[in-house]
Structures are given as C-alpha cells and as structure tokens.
Amino acid sequence: xxxxxxxxxxxxxxxxxxxxxxxxxxxxxxxxxxxxxxxxxxxxxxxxxxxxxxxxxxxxxxxxxxxxxxxxxxxxxxxxxxxxxxxxxxxxxxxxxxxxxxxxxxxxxxxxxxxxxxxxxxxxxxxxxxxxxxxxxxxxxxxxxxxxxxxxxxxxxxxxxxxxxxxxxxxxxxxxxxxxxxxxxxxxxxxxxxxxxxxxxxxxxxxxxxxxxxxxxxxxxxxxxxxxxxxxxxxxxxxxxxxxxxxxxxxxxxxxxxxxxxxxxxxxxxxxxxxxxxx
Ligand code: AMP
Numbered sequence: 001x002x003x004x005x006x007x008x009x010x011x012x013x014x015x016x017x018x019x020x021x022x023x024x025x026x027x028x029x030x031x032x033x034x035x036x037x038x039x040x041x042x043x044x045x046x047x048x049x050x051x052x053x054x055x056x057x058x059x060x061x062x063x064x065x066x067x068x069x070x071x072x073x074x075x076x077x078x079x080x081x082x083x084x085x086x087x088x089x090x091x092x093x094x095x096x097x098x099x100x101x102x103x104x105x106x107x108x109x110x111x112x113x114x115x116x117x118x119x120x121x122x123x124x125x126x127x128x129x130x131x132x133x134x135x136x137x138x139x140x141x142x143x144x145x146x147x148x149x150x151x152x153x154x155x156x157x158x159x160x161x162x163x164x165x166x167x168x169x170x171x172x173x174x175x176x177x178x179x180x181x182x183x184x185x186x187x188x189x190x191x192x193x194x195x196x197x198x199x200x201x202x203x204x205x206x207x208x209x210x211x212x213x214x215x216x217x218x219x220x221x222x223x224x225x226x227x228x229x230x231x232x233x234x235x236x237x238x239x240x241x242x243x244x245x246x247x248x249x250x251x252x253x254x255x256x257x258x259x260x261x262x263x264x265x266x267x268x269x270x271x272x273x274x275x276x277x278x279x
Contacts, residue, residue, distance in 0.1 A: 062128030
C-alpha cells in the first residue's frame with residue numbers, strides 16, 4: 001500500500017523518519033493521468049533509492065488562461081493503483097492551497113535556457129514550472145529527482161534551477177518512453193481521436209528524418225523548412241517549431257555546440273504535442 005499525503009507537514013514528518021533510518025529518497029513530480037512514462041521514472045527511482053515519492057499536482061501556474069487546465073485529466077484512484085503496482089511507497093497529492101497558500105508571492109524565473117522554443121510559444125510556462133518544482137523539491141528534499149527527456153527543455157531548465165539555487169537533490173533525466181508505434185507517451189494523447197493518433201505518428205518520424213538529413217549534410221534551415229511542411233502535409237494544423245538546436249543551450253547550433261537535439265511542437269485540433277530526440 002502507498003501512503004497518500006495531502007500536506008507538506010505530514011509528508012515531511014514521514015520522510016524525516018525514513019531518513020533517520022538511513023533510507024534514501026527518490027522523487028518523481030507529475031501532474032497525474034499517469035502512464036508508462038511516469039511509471040518508468042518511478043521504477044528508476046525505486047531502483048536507485050529506498051523510497052519513492054511521487055507527487056500528483058496539476059499546477060495552475062504553468063497553464064495560460066486559454067490552455068487546458070480545467071480539462072486536464074485527473075483520476076487519483078487510478079493513479080494510486082498504478083503507482084502501487086510498481087511499489088511506490090508515498091504519494092504526495094496536495095491541493096492548490098497547500099502549494100500556493102494565501103499570500104504566496106514568489107515566482108522562480110530561470111534565464112536564457114527557458115527563453116527559446118517553449119518559452120516563446122508559452123510565455124507563462126517555465127516560470128510556472130520552475131516555481132512549483134522549486135517548491136516541491138524543497139518540500140521533499142529527496143536525494144534524487146527524476147524528470148523525463150520527453151520534456152527536454154524543461155529538464156534543462158530544472159537542471160539550471162537546481163544548480164543555481166543549490167538545491168541538494170540530484171536531477172536525473174530519463175529517456176522518453178514510446179508506444180510501439182513510436183508515439184511518445186503523454187497524458188495529452190488521451191485527447192486525440194483515432195484519426196489524430198495516426199497523424200501524430202508523423203511527429204516522431206519527421207524528427208528522426210531531420211536527424212538523418214543532418215547527418216547527410218543538409219543545411220539546417222532546409223531541414224527545418226522541410227520538417228514543418230512535412231507535418232502540415234501529414235495533417236497537423238499548425239507547427240510551433242520543428243528545429244535542430246544545441247542540446248545544452250537550446251539555441252541554434254554554433255561553433256561551440258558539442259551535441260545537437262531535434263525538437264518539435266505542433267497542433268492537432270485543440271491538442272498540442274511535443275517531442276524531441278538526440279541527433
Ligand atoms: P507530467 O505529468 O506530464 O508533468 O510529467 C511528469 C514527468 O514525467 C515529467 O518529468 C515528464 O517529462 C515525464 N514524462 C512524461 N511523459 C514521458 C514519457 N513518455 N517518457 C518519459 N518521461 C515522461
């Protein structure tokens with residue numbers, strides 16, 4: 001059985017006891033609507049640490065007013081059963097007023113790495129993410145915290161945040177978990193109609209082709225234009241970006257770039273999908 005904690009105080013008391021027995025703590029922050037991607041992070045935490053804490057909190061600060069905060073899928077019972085099935089011992093499921101009590105006034109804003117790509121398309125997003133992740137990391141004070149490469153820029157932002165604020169938790173990135181079809185698992189896939197699911201496959205296929213074209217020596221602007229057009233032809237309504245970037249800064253590659261990443265974000269109906277992969 002997993003213990004469910006609704007307040008930081010209860011969670012902290014329990015974690016203090018575990019630590020006093022010498023147990024290490026791994027932490028996996030999520031917004032719920034769990035799938036195999038989240039469970040993979042939890043399995044890795046359980047593999048590395050004695051206790052795994054998973055938080056489930058749909059963070060209002062990372063949604064703009066027109067985004068899907070209200071319709072984001074929520075099902076604590078199902079999520080609890082899934083987490084218990086992999087052996088997670090502690091679930092932290094705070095309400096909004098536990099995370100943002102009355103008179104909460106602080107926001108955490110990370111610099112350059114949060115500015116391009118998602119930062120341009122969703123100006124609220126990374127400040128909302130950084131604020132909640134800083135608060136959660138400080139509440140849990142885990143030895144290690146696990147984040148998916150599915151949200152690659154977010155992972156880089158969180159690594160920066162952890163280093164800059166000297167939060168004593170090691171940030172671990174976990175490779176993206178995909179369906180057999182190649183589609184990256186995402187809670188938002190639940191919004192897709194069967195036809196849209198078919199179209200969605202072209203996002204990862206096109207990212208793969210971008211990488212192959214780069215290795216074949218095609219110029220980056222050509223590759224990016226081709227990729228955008230390929231997604232539109234496949235049936236995506238709008239492409240926010242399909243781009244090849246420096247894997248550390250997320251800026252366009254420069255002479256200093258040592259590793260590259262292709263990243264994409266595009267719209268199918270009301271659903272925005274993102275994906276990325278190494279080059
Ligand atoms: P979310 O609930 O969408 O905020 O995601 C919680 C954590 O799970 C984040 O660190 C995500 O990057 C990670 N995650 C989501 N989908 C996947 C996936 N398909 N593979 C690996 N990690 C994932």
